[in-house]
Amino acid sequence: MKIIVPMAGRGSRLRPHTLTVPKPLIPVAGQPIVHRLVSDIAKVLGEPIEEIAFILGDPAFFGDDVVSSLTSLAESLGAKASIYRQDEPLGTGHAIMSAAPSLSGPAVIAYADTLIRADFDLDKDADAAIWVKQVDRPEAYGVVKLNDNKEIVELVEKPQEFVSDLAVIGIYYFKDVGVLKNELQYVLDNNIINGGEYQINDGIKRMMANGKVFVTGKVDEWMDCGNKNVTVETNTRMLGFLEKDGEKLISGAITQENATIIPPCYIGDNVTLRNTTVGPNVSIGDDCVLEDTTIKNSLVQTKTVIKNATLDNAMIGNNAVYNGSHTTISIGDYSVLE
Template sequence: MAGRGSRLRPHTLTVPKPLIPIAGKPIVQRLVEDIAKVLNQDLDEVAFIIHRSFGKEVEQDLLEIAKRLDAKGIIYYQDEPLGTGHAIMCAKDSLSGPCVIAYADTLFKADFNLDQSADSVIWVKQVANPEAYGVVSLNDDSNIMGLVEKPKEFVSDLAVIGIYYFKDAEVLKNELQNVLDQNIIHGGEYQINDGIKAMIEKGMKFVPGKVDEWMDCGNKDVTVETNGKVLGFIYKDGEDLIANDITLENANIIEPCYIGSNVKLINATVGPNVSLGDGCTVENSTIKNSLIQTNASIKNANLDNAMIGNHAKFNGEFTDVSIGDYSVLE
């Protein structure tokens, strides 16, 4: 998660993309918790690979995520954007035993049992346009035989979503060390795929783990869409997403919504599919399908598909907006 997330600016100018909240929790926290549910095993350690410039406050937030799962948290740095293989090797001291590796800008919903007999599981999602993704190729036993990036001819419709399980991460580490030593580069980067392909060539068993939903957080529009989907899943599971200390004056909440602590809604209709962070004030406004972070002030607005940062102030008649932290539109 060392990239700053340029496609999600201005929100990532002040907050790294994996810490952007979705339904009230940072993306990376939801991802780690969802992985833990699928694994159904105790976690020993959660390692975060970040850029050194993220700062100590961000590092502390990440370590707290691990602590909540009764796991040790550890921080590694990738200060140059040299690819996924290089990023993983920045955390080589943690690569031993069973391990999950995930890209921290994606969320998923899945209900399957992890194949403990496999050397590796690669999470995949069936897609309508496989030519736009990296996909897996399967043999007659439905085991993974290869990885193909954006195939021009049909290989399969199972796209790799960027989450991997390895029974013994030491094996992957050794193969990625070979990639680095032999300077195997694609587009100026060292890729995890070259390590995986070497493992497959040596006869290791790779199987697909199919997810029901794969939700991206790459840019503003898909992040707002993902927020709405996650709210729907949580609401369907019966989890309460509305704080007890909110103030309502002639206000209406249409669920599913996440409403944080100390939020004030005055002459307002909020929802569906809205997240409002702690300390927000919404007055004389209607908001739906939107993601609002903490301590924002919104007045006289009619918002749909909006994303507004921390401590922002918005007063106007715009609808489809994207406002970063501390911005003011009045």
């Protein structure tokens, strides 16, 4: 089994946090989004992963440190890491085809801007599966249309009339991803463009037209990391899941002086808490210092100093300094507010 991870986008909706760090490497509940996503997919599949192919953008932004992080992720799952570049942002189909040499055999394609919780047996007898989640407002999503045999027969983008309430979440399984490769090559060769880009859906629709059977894979939870507010919310939800799973979330290497921790919280190594209350629903990365602060429902990355603050629904980047009275903030790496 292979996992193909297109992650070349710059994550503009999550700025300023993605000005210096690619969105898939933003930590949620103490672990980068892409690390958590790929690890959770590997658990769902329940079989050895042969290769993980990552599709990155501009090397000036997705540099050696990103490649090193992703290589370590693949190796931790016993897989080979393959790194590809999408030189131009020409759509989801174009991104996948940037990894053409890896597009053979059974594979999962997963876009690295979402997190899932799932526990199900994937129907590997079908030609393909599309992960979906039941939603309240299907008109805001791309959805699947099913026939009487519960097979997917159509993909409909933001339907104005009810088609189904099963939204596509951006994770796919192909029994032979080489079939998708061939159809996407046809899309590229014939300049089939939707929304100004080459789309994975056009390759999938060609597969359906040629008789390939698509089924659904349903997830229990689908969490977005598209912008600051939903990323903080996803951090809260993930902390709750991890606490129920019994995972250790608080490092033994922290310093507390008149400090209170209200779980669930993730607290990394070498964190100092003085006259501070943390939680609930807070993630704090390594090497941070918090003094005279109350913080809840927030996400703080690494090597950041926070003083004299009362924070709620806040997101603070790496190597930042914050000393102030605002409550709901979003400040990026290397920012100083004193």
